[in-house]
Amino acid sequence: MKTLVIIPAYNESENIVNTVTTLTTKCPDIDYIIINDCSTDNTEQICKENGYNYLSLPINLGIGGGMQTGYRYAKENGYDIAVQFDGDGQHNAEYINALTEPIKNGEANLVIGSRFINKEGFQTSFMRRLGINLLCGVLRMCGHVKITDATSGFRAASKDVIDFFSENYAQDYPEPESIIATSLSGFTVKEVPVVMNERTGGVSSISSLKSVYYMIKVTLAILIYRIVGKKWR
Amino acid sequence: MMTNLFRVILLVGVLIYLLFIICLMKKGKLSLKYSLLWFLTGVMLLICVIFPGIIRWATSLIGVYSEVNAIFFVGVCFLLLIILFLTSVASGLSDKVRGLTQTQAMLEKRVRDLEKLVSDLQSKEQ
Secondary structure: OOEEEEEEEOOOOOOHHHHHHHHHHHOOOOEEEEEEOOOOOOHHHHHHHOOOOEEEOOOOOHHHHHHHHHHHHHHHOOOOEEEEOOOOOOOOHHHHHHHHHHHHOOOOOEEEEEOOOOOOEOOOOHHHHHHHHHHHHHHHHHHOOOOOOOOOOOEEEOHHHHHHHHHOOOOOOHHHHHHHHHHHOOOOEEEEEOOEOOOOOOOOOOOOOOHHHHHHHHHHHHHHHHHHOOOOO | OOOHHHHHHHHHHHHHHHHHHHHHHHHOOOOHHHHHHHHHHHHHHHHHHHOHHHHHHHHHHOOOOOHHHHHHHHHHHHHHHHHHHHHHHHHHHHHHHHHHHHHHHHHHHHHHHHHHHHHHHHHHHO
16 A cells, blocks of 8 residues: 655754654655645755655645645545654654554554553643643544544544545644544544654744643634534545 | 714715725726625715615614614624625635645646656766
8 A cells, every 4th residue: 555654844954854764764665745834944955955755835834734735745646545744753653554554454544643542652741631631522522533642643544534634624733623524524533552752853833822722722623513514425 | 863064074985985996996906896895885875875864764773863873883784794704705715825835836846856857867868
C-alpha cells in the first residue's frame, strides 16, 4: 500500500532536517511531503537545498489548510494511506507502522496515536491534560467515539478518509473537529498507543493564552457538528 | 412626527448617498451583485422621505410611538442583515482563496519537478 507521510512545517528550520533524516532512515520505503505553510524563516530554503519533497504555500493557511493541502496531494497522487507527522520532532517515526497497521487490516479508517493509553513518554502539562480530557468527554457525548488523546496530531488516514479530508477539513484547530467529522460521517476511528517526545524547538501552535479560547471554540465546533453535521457518504 | 427640517436633511443625505453609489458603480468599485442591493435601499429611503405617509403607516403597524424611532429600528435591522450577508460572503471568499493557494502550491511543485527532469535530461545529452 502506498503510504504518504504529511509533515506540516511552519517556521521549523531548527527541526525539519532532523525530522526528515530520522523519518527516511527509519522508514526508507515510505514517501513524505513537507507542507511549508509560508514560513517566515528559511524553512523553504532548507528544503530546497537538501532536495526534500515539499510543497510551499504562498499564503499562510494555518495548520488546517496546510494539512488539507497534504491530503489533496495524497489524493492527487493516488496514495492509499496518509500519515500526519509533526515537523517539530514530537512524533516518533517507529510508530508509523503501528498507526498504519489497523488500516491495512481494514479495522479502521482513521487511526490516532495516543500518548495516554500506555502513559509512556512525554505526557504534557497537567492543565493541558485536563483540557484534553474535557474535549474527549465532549467527543464521547456528541460523537460516541472513545478517544483518549483528542488533540494528537499523529494519525493515519485510509483512502476514503483522504478523499473526505481533501474536500472538507476543519480549519484553525482541526484535530478534535476532524475526529467528530469523520466519526459522524460513518468512518471507524481507532486509537493505538504511541510514545511522544517533548518538542525540541519551535513554538506550539497553541499558546497558554489562547487555550481558553481554544477550548470554547473547539467545544462549540463539536456541538455544531453534532447539530448540523451532514452525512458524507 | 417628522419635522420638515429633518425631512430636508434626510432628503439631502439620501441624495448624496445615491450619488456616491452611482459614482462607485461608474468606477467599477462595486460589483453589480452588491451595488443593486445598496441602490435599492437608497431608492427606498428616497421614497419614504418624499412620501412620509408610508412611514406613518408602517410605524403604527409595528406599534412604535415615534416615526424617527421606527426608521432607526428598521435601519438597524437592515444593517444587521447586511453585515451577516457580508460575513457569509467573506467566508466564501476565504474558502476560495484557500483552495487557490493549495492548487497553486501543488502546481508550483509540479513545475519544480518538471524543471528538474528537463535539466537532468539536458545534462545527460551533453
